[in-house]
Amino acid sequence: MxxxxxxxxxxxxxxxxxxxxxxxxxxxxxxxxxxxxxxxVEALQKAYQDVLQHSGAQALQYSFSAGLPVLREQIARRMKDETIECSTDNILVLQGAQQGLDLVASLLVNKGDVIITEAPTFLGALGAFAVYEPEYETVPVDGDGLDVAVLEQILKTTKNVKFLYTIPDYHNPTGVTMSLERRKALIELANRYDLVILEDTPYREVYFDKAPPPALKSMDTEGRVIYLGSFSKILSPGLRMGWAVASEEMIRRLTLLKLGADTQCSTLNMSAISYLLENYDLExxxxxxxxxxxxxxxxxxxxxxxxxxxxxxxxxxxxxxxxxxxxxxxxxxxxxxxxxxxxxxxxxxxxxxxxxxxxxxxxxxxxxxxxxxxxxxxxxxxxxxxxxxxxx
Ligand SMILES: Cc1ncc(COP(=O)(O)O)c(C=O)c1O
Missing domain, CATH: 3.90.1150.10 (Aspartate Aminotransferase, domain 1)
Structure with missing residues (x-):
């Protein structure tokens, strides 16, 4: 075979x-x-029960590829609390952040194009990117996150770089967080070298003593950061629910790819999460x-x-x-x-x-x-x- x-x-x-x-x-x-x-579990049980009882037929029907408008609005509000400038049109609801990794690579990478990752990086991202047959350059990570000087060297000498993939908060696998200075330097570098950044941050809200520095997306003035968030670590990964925040044009194109990949996220799951965000003390x-x-x-x-x-x-x-x-x-x-x-x-x-x-x-x-x-x-x-x- x-x-x-x-x-x-x-x-x-x-x-x-x-x-x-x-x-x-x-x-x-x-x-x-x-x-x-x-x-x-109990809160989700109540959410599903309520949704099925009061809008069951609707929740079991096909809905929108970009996500339920009410849920996109709720996510946009959460992102604004993170000082990320966005509206509903900047949000795409995803089948977990993992789907964002696949769709972004599908959007940007031709065979042989270069993706820059941190060294080390998230194994699941390498799995998602592999399908698009990229080449890689890698940037070491220390206690303050990725080494921006090494990144600059790569950007100076490498053709066909499509994006940088970074996990700035409580990095998988190293656990380290990118410092504010590095974040500023990274955005400055990205603007100078016309670099797209894929900011993958499923652990961002799972902080211990103090909140992490502002998201890269909140410092992005040129629409070059694609932010991936996830409900997996703050609710449950079995729901398979995450989101992207990006420029309207990127979201439009990513939505077309999502339509081809899986039509949409489950209307029932989106409805239950929306219910939860409205009625449950998630904080x-x-x-x-x-x-x-x-x-x-x-x-x-x-x-x-x-x-x-x-x-x-x-x-x-x-x-x-x-x-x-x-x-x-x-x-x-x-x-x-x-x-x-x-x-x-x-x-x-x-x-x-x-x-x-x-x-x-x-x-x-x-x-x-x-x-x-x-x-x-x-x-x-x-x-x-x-x-x-x-x-x-
Ligand atoms: C860095 C990173 N990105 C993405 C994911 C995938 O998250 P999700 O469950 O939202 O697809 C994980 C899961 O462990 C992760 O560690």
């Missing part, structure tokens, strides 16, 4: 994460899922989520301080679900995971080499604290520290 498949399938690979967690007893820090015990719910993850972040970082060799560095996330480990430069985190941590200690993470668009680094790991219980965080980190000592 192989000769039936399109050439592009050669670059479409299975997820390096989903194949790792095979043993149900393993303490696994690899998953990127939110904590399901935080999903507002209090988000505060609860923040508090819960912050407790876990603190337990995790304390456990790592207590149990890890000084040789292992880790980031301090101010929000989101992840921290990023850096082992000594000669250390291979995948070999350690597969030959020691999993088989001998029953503890796992995602090896960092999976997260690079171009040149993998082998001495990192992504550790997530969202779905692991406090007790298992302590136990798992102690096991990982022990495994490392034994392996080295």
């Amino acid at each position: 192989n000769n039936h498949f399109a050439d592009r399938m050669a670059s479409v690979k299975p997820s390096a994460i989903r194949s790792l967690n095979t043993n149900p007893d393993m303490i696994f820090f690899g998953g990127g899922y939110p904590d399901a015990s935080l999903f507002p 209090s719910h988000i505060k609860k989520i923040r508090a819960s993850y912050m407790v876990k972040r603190d337990i995790l970082l304390n456990a790592m301080r207590e149990n890890f060799s000084q040789e292992i560095a880790f980031t301090y996330p101010d929000g989101g679900l992840f921290t990023w480990l850096t082992f000594p430069s000669d250390f291979n985190s995948r070999e350690f995971l597969l030959n020691c941590a999993i088989p001998q200690f029953n503890v796992g993470y995602v090896p960092g080499d999976a997260f690079y668009a171009k040149t993998p680094e082998h001495n990192h790991a992504r550790v997530s604290f969202s779905t692991v219980s406090a007790e298992d965080i302590q136990k798992g980190i102690s096991l990982l520290g022990e495994a490392y000592k034994q392996y080295r």
Whole structure:
């Protein structure tokens, strides 16, 4: 059958994460899922019940490719609270932010065009982009976000750059947040080099001590930033609901692509979320989520301080679900995971080499604290520290 498949399938690979967690007893820090015990099940039950009772026929009918007008208006209002200038016409409701990654690549990328990503970057984005057969350039990330000087060098020397893909807030996989200075410098650079920025920020509202710096989109005066938001981490990922904020022209074209891809998001889900935004105290719910993850972040970082060799560095996330480990430069985190941590200690993470668009680094790991219980965080980190000592 192989000769039936399109050439592009050669670059479409299975997820390096989903194949790792095979043993149900393993303490696994690899998953990127939110904590399901935080999903507002009762509120959603009421929302669906009310929608079906009062406007059932309408909610079960086809509706609009760009999203229900009332929901687009509600999202626009939330974006204005973030000082992002926008109207309903700048909003497209999506099947999760993930759909935005696909549609934006479909909108902008011809085979062989260049996408610039952070190194490391979100694996799901690489999966979405792969179908369009891009080339990559990559920019390293430090504690303040992507290195703008390296980006400028790339922009100076590279042809056919279609966009920069960045996750400025509580980055997946590193957990770091782009500083305000970097954001300003990035927008200035984008304006100077006519660069489109895809700002992917599903964790933005899941901050701990303080809110993140303003969104790149809020600093965009030239319509060159496409912002992707998501309800996955503040409500539930099973709803498959996110949104894009972009110039009217981009939204019009992205809507045409969405029409071809899936016609529209579920009218019922859009109606239920709209109901929730109107009738439910989402802000209090988000505060609860923040508090819960912050407790876990603190337990995790304390456990790592207590149990890890000084040789292992880790980031301090101010929000989101992840921290990023850096082992000594000669250390291979995948070999350690597969030959020691999993088989001998029953503890796992995602090896960092999976997260690079171009040149993998082998001495990192992504550790997530969202779905692991406090007790298992302590136990798992102690096991990982022990495994490392034994392996080295
Ligand atoms: C950086 C990043 N972008 C996008 C997504 C996809 O989010 P959604 O569930 O809204 O499709 C994720 C999910 O983990 C993510 O980490």
